[in-house]
Amino acid sequence: MPIDLKNVSFSYNTGTKLEKKALENVSMSIGRGEFVLIGGEIGSGKSTLIRHFNGLLKPTSGQVIVEGMQAHNRQVKTKVGILFQFPQNQLFSKTVYEDVAFGPSNIGIKDEELEKRVIKALDMAGVREELHKTSPFNLSGGEMRLAAIAGVLAMKPDYLVLDEPLSGLDPENQKSLILKLKKLHQEGISIIIVSHRISELLSFADRIFLMENGKITFDGRTEEYVNSLPSTLPQIAALMRELRLKGIDVRDDIFTVEDAFDEIIRVQKERMRQDS
Ligand SMILES: Nc1ncnc2c1ncn2[C@@H]1O[C@H](COP(=O)(O)OP(=O)(O)O)[C@@H](O)[C@H]1O
Ligand SMILES: [Mg+2]
Known part of the structure; x- marks a missing residue:
């Protein structure tokens, strides 16, 4: 069942x-x-x-229904996990482990079941074992974000909402976080990413919403979005189009540096094979 917003104003x-x-x-x-x-x-x-998705904010008018319940229903808080923009505000315990255990123990989970949940969440988020007993405040920016993700995953959410998750991360950590999110998505968690720069993420998403001045100005599939904005095509897609015009047979549905790299290598190998 979906997250449904009906005529929400705030x-x-x-x-x-x-x-x-x-x-x-x-x-x-x-x-x-x-x-x-x-x-x-x-x-x-x-x-x-996104603060409306789990009832953190209540609409001034309109309705938010999650899986058939009003969003401020307590149960919704566990269904929709939100990772805020600054993970340091979401971490507060003495150790990473305790931090991740905080949410589930608050809803009455304890002992072995708690331990299992916490370890699983830390593992899914990719927090290395040697970090479990350290203070969250000794972590790097990238590790902190993973620890905060683990804290959200420990609540077993159906939806994982991330606010500007790539900001403050270097390109390598950005890439590894995106791959992690892709994996969580394959494991069945719905992923909702908020970003003021969506071009790097386009090739991972099924669907795009655009906001302007408090309104939704676009709601459609990724392909539709890319086709609708030829003038602001991500540079990497423009490059691929340019290569095609020069007679190099690369795919033109590529929006990220990583995919472009793989595709150019593929075409080059293909050419070398044909030449030999
Ligand atoms: N706590 C707040 N009090 C008053 N105005 C706010 C508050 N938070 C956000 N706003 C205003 O609401 C608008 C939307 O903000 P926000 O939802 O944070 O946008 P975005 O996440 O897209 O950057 C902005 O004009 C912002 O200044
Ligand atoms: Mg914001």
Whole structure:
């Protein structure tokens, strides 16, 4: 069952001089098993939007229904796990292990079952064993993000929502995080990634939403999105198109440096094979 938003509007500081409309009449539906990107400029309302998915914020008007329940229902909190932009704000215990155990022990899980859950979550997130007993604040930025992901996974969410998960990571950690998310998706968790730069992520997602000024301005499949914006085609896709025009037979549905690299190597090998 999906996350369904019906005509959701939200304002910060309603009824004061500082009132700020951050979402305006948003309707959207995200199904189980999808890999979704939510893009849009900084300030367009992305972070405000995802805080509605598990009831952290309540709409000023409209409805959020998750798996048939109102989003502020307690059960929804475990179904929809959110990883915030700054993982250091999500970590607070003495050790990484205790941090990951915090959520499940709060819902009454203990002893062996708790240990099993925590170890599994740390493993799924890819937190190395030697880090389990260290302080989360001794971790690097990339490791901290993985520890925070483990904390969310320990609640066994159906949906994993990540707010700007690539920011602050070097390219290598970005790549390894994306591959990890792809793997979690294959294991059946729906992935929702919020990013103000979606071009690197396009080849992983089934579906794209774009936000502008608190409204959804695009909702469609990735191919549709790429086709709809020829002028702002990601540079890498433009490069592949250029190569095709020069008679080099590369695929043109490539949006990331990594895929372009693999594809160019493939074509080159093919040519060498034909030459020999
Ligand atoms: N706590 C808050 N109080 C008042 N205004 C806020 C608050 N958080 C965000 N806003 C405003 O709401 C709008 C949407 O912000 P946000 O959802 O954070 O956008 P994004 O995540 O796309 O950068 C922006 O204009 C922002 O300034
Ligand atoms: Mg944000």
